[in-house]
Amino acid sequence: MRTTETLTGRRVTMADVASVAGVSKITVSRALGGSELVKAEVRTRICETAAAMGYRMNLAARDLRLRQRKRIAVVVDMPATNDRPFYDPYPLALLGGIMQECAAAGFAIVLTTSDPRMGAEAQDASGIIVLGQGVDHHAVRSLTSLNLPLAVWGADDGVEATMGAEVVGSDNRLGGQLAARHLIARDRRRFVFLGDTHHAEIADRAAGFAQGLAAGAQIVAQRGCDFTREGGRKAMADIVHEGVAFDGVFAGSDLVAIGAMQAMTDAGFRPGVDIAVVGYDDIPAAAAHTPRLTTIHQDLTGAGRLLAATLLSRLDPERFHAPRTRSLPVTLVARET
Template sequence: MEKETGSGAARPTMADVARELGVAKITVSRALSDSTTVKESTRRLIRETAERMGYRLNVSARNLRQQRSRTIAVVIEMAPSHDRLMSEPYPLSLLGGIMQILTGAGQNMVLTTLELFLQHPPSVDGVILLGQGVHDDAAGAIAQTGLPYVVWGAAHGPPERVVVGSDNHEGGRLAAAHLLAAGRRRLLFLGDAEHGEAEDRLAGFEAGLAGSDAVIVDRLTATFTVAAGRAAVAALLARGSDFDGVFAASDAIAMGAIEALQAAGRNVPGDVSVIGFDDSPGAAIFTPKLTTIRQNWAAGGELLAAKVLELVAGRASESHAMAVDLILRES
C-alpha cells in the first residue's frame, strides 16, 4: 500500500505499523482484517496502534489482498554458501515433489529464502518451509506471519504445527544396529544436534546402543557439509582419539569424515566403518560407496504440497513421519 497524501503529510502505511510493533507486515494485515489466525490480544494491540498512528485502511487494496493468489511460497531456511549449494539434492529433490503436486493443482510457486521472505513477504496463500532452523527458530518466524504453513523437519514445535519429515529416530537406531553388527564398539556421532532432525537421529542412535557394550566416544558438532565433516574428524584424529565407527547426520558429513580418515592413513571400512544419512545421489558413486539411511525427499515434497493445500482450503491436516531404510554399501 502506498502512502497517501492529504494536506501534504504522508499517512502511515501498514509497514510503518508493523515496524512500530516489531511484527510482520502480514500479521498487521490479518489483524486489521480481524482474522482469527491472529490472537485477540494481538489484534487489539495492532488496531489501537494503527489508530494512534493515524493509519487508514485502503479497502480496495485489502479486498485485492484477500482474494486467493493461487500461489504457495516455498521458503528455504538454509543460507546458500560455497560449501552448501542450492543445487544439491537437498533442497532440489524436495522441490521436485512439491512442483509435481502444486502444478497439478493449478498453483503457482514462489521460491525464496527465509531472510528474503521475512523482509519482503510476497502475496501468497500458504507457505512450505524447508528446514525448521536451530531450536525451531525458522518455523517460529513463519508461524508469526499467520499464513497456513507446513514444515519439512522434525515435529518439535507446537502440536498443531504440521510437519513432514523422515523417521529420524528410527534412522539413528538403524545406524546403531548396523555398526554393532559390524563389530564396532567405539563410536563417533557427527552432526548439529541443535537442529531437530539431527537431534532425533542422535537420540535414536543412543537408544539403539542402549544395553550394548558400545560407547559413543564423542559427539562433534558439524554443519551439513563435506568440509565440516572433514574438519571435525581431522581435528579429532590430530588429538589421537580412538574410534572405529562413525554415524554422520548427513551423507555430506560422512563423505568429509571419510576423506579425513583416508588422509590420515585409516582404511574405510577396514579400520573405521562410516554410515551417513540421506542416500544422496553421490553416496553410490563415492569411494568407498557410502552405507547410509535413505529418506525419500521426492515423496516428502509431494506430502508437503498436498498438506499445505489442505490447510489453505481450510481443511485439517496432520504431521507425517516417513519410513527410512538402511542402504548397505561398502563403507
C-alpha cells in the same frame, strides 16, 4: 467485434478477450482457469485468443474475486554456499515433489530463502512451506508473524505445534537405530557421532542412534558441525588429533560423512575397513564416492509431495484431504563402508 489493433497502447482486459472470442467474461475466466464447465474446444479457442492478444491475467484481481491467493511460498532455510549447493537432492528433490503436488492443485510456487533481505517474498502468498527448521527453529519463529498456514520439513518435537505449524519429516529416530544396528552387526563398539543437534532432525537421529546401541557399545565422541563436507572434515580431524579411539562413525548427513572420511584417509585410516561409516540422506554422492557410503535413505520427492498436500489441506480442507501421516519411512542402504 474488437480487433487486437484497436487495443494498441493499453493493457488487454478479460472483457476484450471475451469480445473477440464472442463469449462472456465469466466463460473467459473459467476457460483460463481450466474449468471443465467450459467445453474443451471452447477453452482452447479462448486460450489461443488470449495468447494472440497478449492478455495477462490480473492475479491480484483474481485473488480478490476468489478470496484466496493461488500462490505458495517455499522458504529454503540454508545459505547459498558452494559446499552445500541448492541443486543437491536436498532441497532440489523436495522442491520437485512440492511443485508436482501444487501444480496439480492449481497453485503457483514462489521460491525464496530465509535470508532476511528476501523475507518480503513470502508475505504475498496463501501459505508457506519451510524446508528446514533452522537452529532452534529460528526459521519458523521468524515466519509466524505473517499469520499464514505453515508446513515445515523437519522433526516434530512439539515446538512448531505451539506456533500453529504442521511438521512433516522422515522417521529420524528409526534412521539412527538402523545405523546403530548396522554398525554393531559389523562388530563395531566405539562410535563417533557427527552433527549439530541444535537442529531437531539431527537431535532425533542422535537419540535414535543412542537407543539402538547394544550392551558394551558406546559413543566415545560427539561433535557438532555444519551440513557440509568441510564441516565433517574439520570435526573428524579434531577427533583424530585428540587421539580418540573409535571404530565406527554415524554422521547426520552424507556430506558430513564424506568429509569425515577424507579426514580419516588423510590420517592413514581406511574408511570401511578400519572404521565403518554410515551417513544420512542417500544423495548421489554417497553412491559415487570411493568407498561407496552406507547411508540412511529417505524419499525426498515423496516428502515434498507430502509437505504440499499437508499445506493444501490447511488452506482448503473441503477440497484437499489431510494426509494420514506426517512421517515418512526410512531404510538403510548398505554399501562398502
